[in-house]
Amino acid sequence: MKTYITAAEVITALGADLAANVRAIEDGLSGVAERKDPRLSDSPVMAAVIPDETFACLAAQYGGADGKSGALTRTELLLAAVIGSIVSQTGIDMSSADTFIVFSSTKGNVSLLDPSSSNQDERAYLWEMGERVASRFGASGRFCVISNACISGVSALVVARRLILSGKYRKIVVAGCDTLSRFIVSGFASFRSLSGGVCRPYDSSRDGLNLGEAAGAVLLSDAFSKGAVVLSGGAISDDANHISGPSRTGDGLFFAMRNAMNEAGVTPDDISFLNMHGTATVYNDEMESKAVGLAGLSSVPVQSLKPYFGHTLGASGVVETVMSAVQLRKGTVWGTKGYETPGTPMPLNVSSASRRVSMKHCVKAASGFGGCNAAVVLSLPEYSSGTAGREEHPASESRPSASYRILRTVSLKDGRLARDGKTVFSSEATEFGEFARALYHEKGRADMKFFKMDSLCKLGYLAAGELLDGIEFEPEETAVVLSDSSSSMDSDLRHLETLSCCGEAAASPSVFVYTLPNVVAGEICIRHKIKGENTFFISREYEPDKLREYASMVLSRNGVRYCIVGWCEYLKGAYDAVFELLEADNR
Amino acid sequence: MTLYLNFLKPITDKMESQTENNRVYMENLNENLKKQLIEALNLEDITPADIDDNMPLFGETGLGLDSIDALEIILILERNYGIKVEKPKEGKEIFYSISTIADYIRKNTK
Numbered sequence: 001m002k003t004y005i006t007a008a009e010v011i012t013a014l015g016a017d018l019a020a021n022v023r024a025i026e027d028g029l030s031g032v033a034e035r036k037d038p039r040l041s042d043s044p045v046m047a048a049v050i051p052d053e054t055f056a057c058l059a060a061q062y063g064g065a066d067g068k069s070g071a072l073t074r075t076e077l078l079l080a081a082v083i084g085s086i087v088s089q090t091g092i093d094m095s096s097a098d099t100f101i102v103f104s105s106t107k108g109n110v111s112l113l114d115p116s117s118s119n120q121d122e123r124a125y126l127w128e129m130g131e132r133v134a135s136r137f138g139a140s141g142r143f144c145v146i147s148n149a150c151i152s153g154v155s156a157l158v159v160a161r162r163l164i165l166s167g168k169y170r171k172i173v174v175a176g177c178d179t180l181s182r183f184i185v186s187g188f189a190s191f192r193s194l195s196g197g198v199c200r201p202y203d204s205s206r207d208g209l210n211l212g213e214a215a216g217a218v219l220l221s222d223a224f225s226k227g228a229v230v231l232s233g234g235a236i237s238d239d240a241n242h243i244s245g246p247s248r249t250g251d252g253l254f255f256a257m258r259n260a261m262n263e264a265g266v267t268p269d270d271i272s273f274l275n276m277h278g279t280a281t282v283y284n285d286e287m288e289s290k291a292v293g294l295a296g297l298s299s300v301p302v303q304s305l306k307p308y309f310g311h312t313l314g315a316s317g318v319v320e321t322v323m324s325a326v327q328l329r330k331g332t333v334w335g336t337k338g339y340e341t342p343g344t345p346m347p348l349n350v351s352s353a354s355r356r357v358s359m360k361h362c363v364k365a366a367s368g369f370g371g372c373n374a375a376v377v378l379s380l381p382e383y384s385s386g387t388a389g390r391e392e393h394p395a396s397e398s399r400p401s402a403s404y405r406i407l408r409t410v411s412l413k414d415g416r417l418a419r420d421g422k423t424v425f426s427s428e429a430t431e432f433g434e435f436a437r438a439l440y441h442e443k444g445r446a447d448m449k450f451f452k453m454d455s456l457c458k459l460g461y462l463a464a465g466e467l468l469d470g471i472e473f474e475p476e477e478t479a480v481v482l483s484d485s486s487s488s489m490d491s492d493l494r495h496l497e498t499l500s501c502c503g504e505a506a507a508s509p510s511v512f513v514y515t516l517p518n519v520v521a522g523e524i525c526i527r528h529k530i531k532g533e534n535t536f537f538i539s540r541e542y543e544p545d546k547l548r549e550y551a552s553m554v555l556s557r558n559g560v561r562y563c564i565v566g567w568c569e570y571l572k573g574a575y576d577a578v579f580e581l582l583e584a585d586n587r
Numbered sequence: 588m589t590l591y592l593n594f595l596k597p598i599t600d601k602m603e604s605q606t607e608n609n610r611v612y613m614e615n616l617n618e619n620l621k622k623q624l625i626e627a628l629n630l631e632d633i634t635p636a637d638i639d640d641n642m643p644l645f646g647e648t649g650l651g652l653d654s655i656d657a658l659e660i661i662l663i664l665e666r667n668y669g670i671k672v673e674k675p676k677e678g679k680e681i682f683y684s685i686s687t688i689a690d691y692i693r694k695n696t697k
Contacts, residue, residue, distance in 0.1 A: 190662075191658065242654075243655075244655055245653070448650070449651070451630060451631040452628060452629050452630070452656075505665075506662075508662065509655050509658040509659060510628065510629070510656065510658075510659050513655055
């Protein structure tokens with residue numbers, strides 16, 4: 001069976017639809033410009049911002065952007081617009097039982113959070129954002145939300161592909177979006193990672209990234225239609241090195257690209273071009289060059305689209321995959337605007353000019369905080385291997401899901417740590433900080449990093465420590481699939497408190513780094529040297545059956561033996577973790 | 588001591604207050620730096636006595652700080668001492684130990 005991308009739409013600073021974006025890039029335009037906008041920052045910032053007129057236009061179409069009851073927020077409007085476009089292009093029935101939506105976003109409606117309130121607007125929860133958009137299309141409850149830092153969009157494509165291969169759904173809309181706010185701009189500024197000009201990926205003079213806002217959507221289908229490209233492989237990995245610093249070796253990103261190419265049944269010689277993350281920070285681009293070298297792809301044309309769109313966070317993986325599909329069809333690799341002088345330790349085949357290339361397959365890759373990496377392979381249908389058709393699963397292809405057994409269950413709640421239902425540790429002090437500290441010392445750990453973590457990470461770290469106690473594995477044979485309800489809201493509120501009390505310049509990098517839920521998975525990977533898949537879902541409640549079902553798809557991959565699945569929820573002192581260790585059968 | 592001064596000085600005396608703060612900080616610079624570091628980096632299990640003036644702050648052998656911590660130290664210097672580290676790359680030598688940070692502060696305080 002194959003999975004096809006049969007329709008696509010994007011809205012970015014460069015244009016309100018796909019055709020406008022393609023024209024703008026071919027005209028060499030950049031969406032990045034100096035913005036003096038209190039929505040973003042007190043001081044001018046270089047960013048790729050969607051014009052207010054676009055929002056006004058969408059609001060007229062989809063019912064208001066002013067945040068009143070029922071009206072959609074900016075983020076929701078963009079999501080509704082790109083999904084609406086897919087629906088009108090293809091005429092699909094979003095309420096059908098074999099249709100589903102996978103959302104990707106890092107911060108959703110974060111600007112609705114109020115640090116001075118004890119009760120947060122429900123729309124600030126990513127699952128509520130998903131519900132509000134999905135219900136507009138009659139798809140209430142028929143969606144999932146992935147929040148996996150800067151790989152979210154590529155992760156969503158990998159997850160959607162697996163869901164289709166498993167036969168669970170026949171059509172999935174993957175929709176990614178992030179909009180900019182003071183929250184995000186001040187955080188990246190505290191990291192000193194914003195460039196004062198238009199970013200220059202891979203160039204020797206690169207000095208940081210530009211933030212951008214965008215939305216993108218694709219329709220993934222098990223049936224071919226004219227003009228479709230094949231999503232022929234996808235994989236996710238973790239560096240197990242550092243939560244914000246890119247790997248020194250590039251091995252994590254290499255694993256993701258290699259595994260995606262293996263799944264697609266292609267070799268480096270088959271790859272026509274690479275669309276990389278290319279944020280233009282010194283260390284990201286350095287790491288990418290090493291990963292591309294390890295993958296044997298140094299001579300393949302490479303591009304980054306960040307100088308056009310900025311870094312659009314949870315949207316970037318979807319938007320840039322759409323643009324990769326367009327280039328694959330056109331036989332053209334667009335230039336990386338602003339590139340002049342090679343500036344990476346390993347050679348990369350970058351050009352500022354557009355190139356004609358004979359196309360077969362391309363790789364889209366991304367990396368993000370938490371040490372996560374993801375890659376997908378897109379193929380022209382005539383070159384993609386495997387068999388078309390829904391019912392066939394030839395032996396040469398990996399099974400869509402594996403049977404497994406639950407080796408161990410750990411829960412951590414109300415001052416009690418339990419393994420398989422039996423209390424392992426309990427404390428009179430149920431307040432999380434004290435309890436976590438007591439448990440940490442009880443376990444005799446000496447990991448300086450523990451006390452620097454936010455509460456969500458401490459919770460996951462302690463639960464995973466018990467779950468994996470005495471279990472040995474190779475780095476790549478273990479995956480981590482977690483979920484929660486409030487994303488990283490506890491740290492989000494701490495970041496916002498600093499902004500409201502002391503101003504943007506006081507934003508703390510050691511708080512901001514934890515404003516992504518998947519960082520807990522990253523901390524677990526560092527502690528236990530896990531380099532397999534990391535995926536973080538946001539749902540209203542713990543849905544163990546759905547997580548196990550997805551884990552069974554992850555476990556069906558060659559070389560994957562264990563998958564940690566779980567719920568890791570922390571908000572304002574309330575904590576609840578349930579972790580399970582799944583082991584694939586038939587080994 | 589710092590609290591006492593901040594409490595007494597009216598806001599209009601901000602500049603003077605900062606100078607006065609600096610004087611107090613300078614008298615016990617190393618000790619204050621350690622306290623500020625512990626607070627800003629959430630090093631819960633560490634006391635100032637655990638941090639030797641000359642021990643490396645970064646890397647496996649010393650306190651084990653990382654790149655995010657380096658950004659926090661830049662913030663400490665800006666907020667408490669009014670010193671801007673313009674080139675983050677300089678940070679590596681400046682932030683080697685408590686002593687090297689203290690030297691840098693003395694050199695850059697007018």
